[in-house]
Amino acid sequence: xxxxxxxxxxxxxxxxxxxxxxxxxxxxxxxxxxxxxxxxxxxxxxxxxxxxxxxxxxxxxxxxxxxxxxxxxxxxxxxxxxxxxxxxxxxxxxxxxxxxxxxxxxxxxxxxxxxxxxxxxxxxxxxxxxxxxxxxxxxxxxxxxxxxxxxxxxxxxxxxxxxxxxxxxxxxxxxxxxxxxxxxxxxxxxxxxxxxxxxxxxxxxxxxxxxxxxxxxxxxxxxxxxxxxxxxxxxxxxxxxxxxxxxxxxxxxxxxxxxxxxxxxxxxxxxxxxxxxxxxxxxxxxxxxxxxxxxxxxxxxxxxxxxxx
Numbered sequence: 001x002x003x004x005x006x007x008x009x010x011x012x013x014x015x016x017x018x019x020x021x022x023x024x025x026x027x028x029x030x031x032x033x034x035x036x037x038x039x040x041x042x043x044x045x046x047x048x049x050x051x052x053x054x055x056x057x058x059x060x061x062x063x064x065x066x067x068x069x070x071x072x073x074x075x076x077x078x079x080x081x082x083x084x085x086x087x088x089x090x091x092x093x094x095x096x097x098x099x100x101x102x103x104x105x106x107x108x109x110x111x112x113x114x115x116x117x118x119x120x121x122x123x124x125x126x127x128x129x130x131x132x133x134x135x136x137x138x139x140x141x142x143x144x145x146x147x148x149x150x151x152x153x154x155x156x157x158x159x160x161x162x163x164x165x166x167x168x169x170x171x172x173x174x175x176x177x178x179x180x181x182x183x184x185x186x187x188x189x190x191x192x193x194x195x196x197x198x199x200x201x202x203x204x205x206x207x208x209x210x211x212x213x214x215x216x217x218x219x220x221x222x223x224x225x226x227x228x229x230x231x232x233x234x235x236x237x238x239x240x241x242x243x244x245x246x247x248x249x250x251x252x253x254x255x256x257x258x259x260x261x262x263x264x265x266x267x268x269x270x271x272x273x274x275x276x277x278x279x280x281x282x283x284x285x286x287x288x289x290x291x292x293x294x295x296x297x298x299x300x301x302x303x304x305x306x307x308x309x
Contacts, residue, residue: 004268005136007051007058010125010152011044012117012143014095015069016292019254022103028256034103040076040293041097041170042117043141046253050260050296052080054266057082059135061128061152062144063116069094076293085128087096089116099252106250112143112169120144122151122204133159139266140260141166146173162266166259167194179216183266185259187223202239205230209237221276223283225251225257231276240276243284245305250290254259257286257296281305 021033040049048060060077064070064086073094077084080179095115101108125132125148131137138156140149149165156163157180164183167173168192178184188199195211197204199222209220220232228242261282265275281302289295 004056006134007056007137007139007263007267008061008132008135009044009048009058009263010061010120010138010140011047012042012095012112012114012141012151013040013045013062013064013073014097014112014114015039015072015133016041016097016099016252017100018099018291020101020103024100024102024109030141037291039291040072041099042095042112042114043143043166043256044139045073045076046256046296047139047141047166047223047260047263048082049076049293050257050286051079051264052077052082052280053296054261054264054299054302055081056264058264059131061083061131063087063089063092063120063124065092065094065116066090067094069096072251080112080293080296085131087120087124089119092116092119101250101252106248108250108252110252114143117144120148122147124148125151125155129155132156132161135161135190137162137164137263139263141165141168142171143149143169144170147176149172150177150180153177156180158270164259164263166255168255170194175215178212182218183221183262184212184217185221185223185262186218187255188225191222199224202227202230206232206237219272221262223255223279225254229258229276229280231273235283238273238276240273240280243277243305245281245284246288250295253292253295254283254287256292258283260296261280261302278302278306
């Protein structure tokens with residue numbers, strides 16, 4: 001399958017330090033874990049890996065330290081077919097994340113220290129403006145400074161590039177950022193943070209999505225975990241059920257799998273509702289596997305799952 005128009009993702013790479021245990025320790029308590037794993041992570045990097053493994057023409061824009069974790073990042077991208085536009089930053093460190101995974105459910109809690117990526121500036125974005133203008137789809141999140149994300153969205157919008165904002169981790173956003181977004185893709189928690197509307201049902205999601213449309217967003221896609229996702233625009237509101245690929249092992253990378261899948265599908269010209277269903281399948285496979293970047297499926301795996309109905 002053709003790779004479609006180029007995808008550019010601005011975001012963060014971090015080295016994931018993942019701990020599995022029956023429960024989280026209380027403050028001041030030490031407990032024994034069941035396992036530990038070191039691997040590649042960061043929302044933007046995970047999304048780029050997901051898109052790369054799906055065959056997208058993908059470039060990832062970020063800052064890294066000059067250290068062993070940076071070497072891990074570059075090796076991960078090379079394996080997934082991701083091109084990189086890296087600003088080397090020897091005065092800082094490549095980011096890292098603490099991930100707790102609850103053994104019985106696969107649910108997670110995360111602390112991210114982005115390191116060098118927190119130094120991504122508007123000037124960095126200007127220096128890479130040609131890369132962004134040449135994209136068919138541009139994606140960013142909120143792990144790097146919001147000013148950099150905002151300037152990148154402005155450049156992409158000005159060039160007619162399809163823009164996706166994954167507002168994660170949840171944060172207060174300037175009002176003008178919404179008008180720059182063709183798609184905003186929060187989960188239930190992030191949708192509540194952005195709108196003040198608690199999302200416990202699909203109807204709640206529709207109300208939250210309406211609030212985001214009023215802020216100037218083109219289309220809202222709220223990911224709903226085991227309930228799938230909602231595509232909501234001024235003209236349509238479609239609930240897409242979860243695509244079940246097997247027993248849930250870990251949910252850590254599900255949102256990133258979804259966003260990478262969405263970007264890859266839209267870059268290939270897939271209609272939005274089918275792009276959401278495709279993204280749900282990418283996420284559905286990812287949660288059946290441990291890890292983040294290693295859990296991302298290939299295009300063949302996703303197409304085979306969708307063919308099963």
